[in-house]
Amino acid sequence: MMRTTSLLALPFLFMFFSASLAAPLTYNVQSLGARPDGRTDSTKSFMNAWTAACASAKPTMIYVPRGRYLLRSAFFDGQLCKNSAITIRIDGTLVAPSDYNVNGNAGYWIKFQRVNGLSIYGGTLDGQGTGLWACKASGRSCPTGATTLGIDNSNNVIINGLSSLNSQIIHIGIVGCQNVKLQGVKVSASGRSPNTDGIHVQSSSGVTILNSHFATGDDCVSIGPGSTNLWVENVSCGPGHGISIGSLGWDLQEAGVQNVTVKSSTFTGSQNGVRIKTWARSSNGFVRDVLFQHAVMINVQNPIIIDQNYCPNNNDCPTQVSGVKISDVTYQDIHGTSATPIAVNLDCSKKYPCSGIRLEDVSLTYKDQPAEASCINAGGSASGLVDTTRCL
Numbered sequence: 001m002m003r004t005t006s007l008l009a010l011p012f013l014f015m016f017f018s019a020s021l022a023a024p025l026t027y028n029v030q031s032l033g034a035r036p037d038g039r040t041d042s043t044k045s046f047m048n049a050w051t052a053a054c055a056s057a058k059p060t061m062i063y064v065p066r067g068r069y070l071l072r073s074a075f076f077d078g079q080l081c082k083n084s085a086i087t088i089r090i091d092g093t094l095v096a097p098s099d100y101n102v103n104g105n106a107g108y109w110i111k112f113q114r115v116n117g118l119s120i121y122g123g124t125l126d127g128q129g130t131g132l133w134a135c136k137a138s139g140r141s142c143p144t145g146a147t148t149l150g151i152d153n154s155n156n157v158i159i160n161g162l163s164s165l166n167s168q169i170i171h172i173g174i175v176g177c178q179n180v181k182l183q184g185v186k187v188s189a190s191g192r193s194p195n196t197d198g199i200h201v202q203s204s205s206g207v208t209i210l211n212s213h214f215a216t217g218d219d220c221v222s223i224g225p226g227s228t229n230l231w232v233e234n235v236s237c238g239p240g241h242g243i244s245i246g247s248l249g250w251d252l253q254e255a256g257v258q259n260v261t262v263k264s265s266t267f268t269g270s271q272n273g274v275r276i277k278t279w280a281r282s283s284n285g286f287v288r289d290v291l292f293q294h295a296v297m298i299n300v301q302n303p304i305i306i307d308q309n310y311c312p313n314n315n316d317c318p319t320q321v322s323g324v325k326i327s328d329v330t331y332q333d334i335h336g337t338s339a340t341p342i343a344v345n346l347d348c349s350k351k352y353p354c355s356g357i358r359l360e361d362v363s364l365t366y367k368d369q370p371a372e373a374s375c376i377n378a379g380g381s382a383s384g385l386v387d388t389t390r391c392l
């Protein structure tokens with residue numbers, strides 16, 4: 001066929017094919033040398049794919065076919081990228097080194113920084129953290145551990161359908177970002193694994209977490225200083241330590257947390273449901289405009305908790321009083337079962353009592369009886385099914 005095509009027709013053929021397929025420029029990591037055998041370090045192929053995608057001004061896809069790819073460590077920097085639409089489509093699994101000494105003090109295993117316009121679809125990240133957890137449990141001295149996936153100082157990011165297994169510490173960390181949407185994320189690690197938060201958000205605005213499942217050893221979602229306009233919806237948590245705003249108030253000068261919505265979430269056998277936790281230290285931090293709505297608690301130890309006296313082993317809390325001001329926190333339509341007699345425990349700062357706490361339609365039972373509530377230094381109102389809410 002091609003032999004009979006005149007030279008003049010070639011540009012038209014080219015246009016026809018590029019328009020009809022509309023495929024973005026694609027870099028397949030296997031074509032760049034990555035080996036799906038789980039043993040050969042494929043870091044270089046991934047970095048080369050990133051460099052090429054980054055240098056292209058057109059929307060570009062990096063494709064990871066099925067198979068297991070060992071990545072020693074991968075830091076993707078977008079500062080000099082011409083591209084603001086890089087898609088990474090992962091059908092396979094990325095595997096961390098099993099030796100925790102390789103990345104244990106590097107902060108992250110995989111990290112994207114200074115990227116504008118990134119979408120990650122699918123994929124499993126296997127952090128291979130069990131060795132480090134065992135080291136920590138043994139009391140030996142061990143590295144801190146690496147966050148599995150960090151998104152750092154980046155804007156306009158989508159993470160859809162990603163699974164994270166057995167991270168050394170945090171599974172996914174979002175720090176210094178704007179407009180990040182995480183959807184259909186699945187986090188799993190042992191309920192006894194230390195510091196394995198599911199998604200940790202900090203110094204970021206416009207982060208949305210939807211339709212995701214967390215089973216892990218620490219907070220399912222942890223919300224650190226400087227988190228604003230955060231939305232969490234349709235999330236399941238357990239085992240885990242709940243959805244936590246905190247720990248806050250470690251620093252004297254600290255950015256506050258404002259405008260957080262946690263909606264339609266289910267907590268099963270978790271240590272906490274919805275929690276706000278601050279150090280018993282001086283700080284100018286704050287938490288305001290928070291809505292916890294439509295939550296189901298199943299056998300949760302502390303379904304609703306504010307703990308402003310956090311100070312493990314009474315160390316490092318010279319003032320013993322939290323400076324973090326908590327106001328306008330609404331708990332609405334929260335029902336289910338508590339694993340302990342006190343289902344609502346609001347323990348606020350002596351110096352800065354919580355204000356504007358609203359409990360509306362909160363109905364929690366312990367052993368088929370209405371559970372109790374305890375409030376210290378908390379002001380606000382309670383309405384609806386108030387058996388647990390006599391303390392406001």
Ligand SMILES: *[C@@H]1O[C@H](CO)[C@@H](O)[C@H](O)[C@H]1NC(C)=O
Pocket residue numbers: 206228229230231259261
């Ligand atoms: C609060 O955050 C949501 C996104 O989570 C945003 O849509 C809304 O506009 C914000 N509200 C204010 C008052 O900034």
Ligand SMILES: *[C@@H]1O[C@H](CO)[C@@H](O)[C@H](O)[C@H]1NC(C)=O
Pocket residue numbers: 210211233234264
């Ligand atoms: C939450 O889940 C419900 C039921 O599965 C679904 O209809 C709704 O669209 C989800 N919400 C979001 C924001 O995805």
